[in-house]
Amino acid sequence: MQMSDAILEVKNLKAKFPTPKGDLHVLNDVSFDVKRQECFGIIGESGCGKTMTAMAILHYAERLGLQITDGEILFEGEDVLRFSRKRLREYSGKEAAIILQNPMEALDPLYTVKNQMYETIRKHRKVTGKEALAIMSEVAEELSIAPEKLNCYPHELSGGMLQRIVGAMIVICRPKLIIADEPTTALDVTTQLQYLKLLKKIQNEHHTSIIFVSHDIKVISMVCDRIAVMYAGEIVEIAPCRELLQHPGHPYTKALLKSANLDRVVRNEYETIEGAPPNLLEEIHRCPFEDRCKYAAGKCYEKKPQAVSCGAEHQVKCHYL
Numbered sequence: 127m128q129m130s131d132a133i134l135e136v137k138n139l140k141a142k143f144p145t146p147k148g149d150l151h152v153l154n155d156v157s158f159d160v161k162r163q164e165c166f167g168i169i170g171e172s173g174c175g176k177t178m179t180a181m182a183i184l185h186y187a188e189r190l191g192l193q194i195t196d197g198e199i200l201f202e203g204e205d206v207l208r209f210s211r212k213r214l215r216e217y218s219g220k221e222a223a224i225i226l227q228n229p230m231e232a233l234d235p236l237y238t239v240k241n242q243m244y245e246t247i248r249k250h251r252k253v254t255g256k257e258a259l260a261i262m263s264e265v266a267e268e269l270s271i272a273p274e275k276l277n278c279y280p281h282e283l284s285g286g287m288l289q290r291i292v293g294a295m296i297v298i299c300r301p302k303l304i305i306a307d308e309p310t311t312a313l314d315v316t317t318q319l320q321y322l323k324l325l326k327k328i329q330n331e332h333h334t335s336i337i338f339v340s341h342d343i344k345v346i347s348m349v350c351d352r353i354a355v356m357y358a359g360e361i362v363e364i365a366p367c368r369e370l371l372q373h374p375g376h377p378y379t380k381a382l383l384k385s386a387n388l389d390r391v392v393r394n395e396y397e398t399i400e401g402a403p404p405n406l407l408e409e410i411h412r413c414p415f416e417d418r419c420k421y422a423a424g425k426c427y428e429k430k431p432q433a434v435s436c437g438a439e440h441q442v443k444c445h446y447l
């Protein structure tokens with residue numbers, strides 16, 4: 127069997143939350159793949175389904191009450207949704223791991239950083255206590271964590287240092303895929319930059335694939351090789367980073383880039399995207415962006431656009447590309 131160069135393939139994923147008001151259709155035919163050692167970005171406004179996509183990939187959907195109704199998630203060709211409990215224990219945290227916006231959620235407030243790193247090494251690597259301490263010093267040095275910080279409790283550390291510690295835990299576990307869900311949103315700009323460099327270092331030196339989730343186009347463009355633009359539970363455009371920035375195809379991507387344009391902000395020309403995303407309680411059979419799109423006409427109100435190829439690795443879901 128030929129080995130695919132994708133570590134992850136998400137195919138036609140559909141998912142819903144049953145609510146007292148009816149089913150909330152949060153993922154509506156999501157398809158993309160992530161290559162080995164690639165940093166793949168997912169961008170889109172709040173509520174578009176970025177975190178739920180991440181949760182589905184990590185097999186956390188069920189415990190959140192999210193029902194996957196269709197599609198496949200293939201990790202190195204194996205269907206994650208059909209993993210046995212045993213296989214899932216190997217996969218979660220070891221092969222695929224998540225970095226959350228709030229690093230405190232990943233750390234135990236009752237134990238020092240050193241304690242937690244030591245336990246993580248002993249759990250994930252077959253080494254003696256002495257070797258575990260050596261690995262800890264090595265990883266701490268690699269990620270520029272001063273030795274005295276290791277003796278601190280999580281609440282004694284800054285947000286940037288905590289994200290660095292979570293990065294260290296990840297390096298220790300050596301997952302093949304990291305999903306970073308808005309990991310820098312709570313950090314100031316300088317710390318954010320340092321952290322993005324750290325993620326790139328992990329990606330390059332440990333040959334890790336990363337899915338980087340953000341609603342900030344500037345941040346996502348700094349680290350990602352390709353970017354997927356998500357809207358109302360769908361991916362409406364995928365392209366290599368530079369191609370997306372220079373030749374956006376979907377009207378939503380164009381509006382997103384315009385609203386982030388700093389030159390316009392300097393000139394007091396704030397561009398916002400008028401209107402709101404559609405109500406996900408209704409299953410959408412038309413273009414989901416139709417009521418906010420200035421180009422919408424005819425077909426847009428009648429049927430969903432299929433993905434159209436408009437360049438190497440560039441796909442857009444729009445009737446009037």
Ligand SMILES: Nc1ncnc2c1ncn2[C@@H]1O[C@H](COP(=O)(O)OP(=O)(O)OP(=O)(O)O)[C@@H](O)[C@H]1O
Pocket residue numbers: 143145150152170171172173174175176177178179190191341406
């Ligand atoms: N436990 C839940 N029960 C019902 N609906 C939920 C639940 N969690 C999330 N949702 C809904 O699922 C949709 C997708 O949410 P998701 O968290 O994936 O958005 P997001 O793109 O990550 O947004 P943000 O940028 O704010 O993090 C939203 O409409 C949200 O309200």
Ligand SMILES: [Mg+2]
Pocket residue numbers: 176177178307
């Ligand atoms: Mg989210």
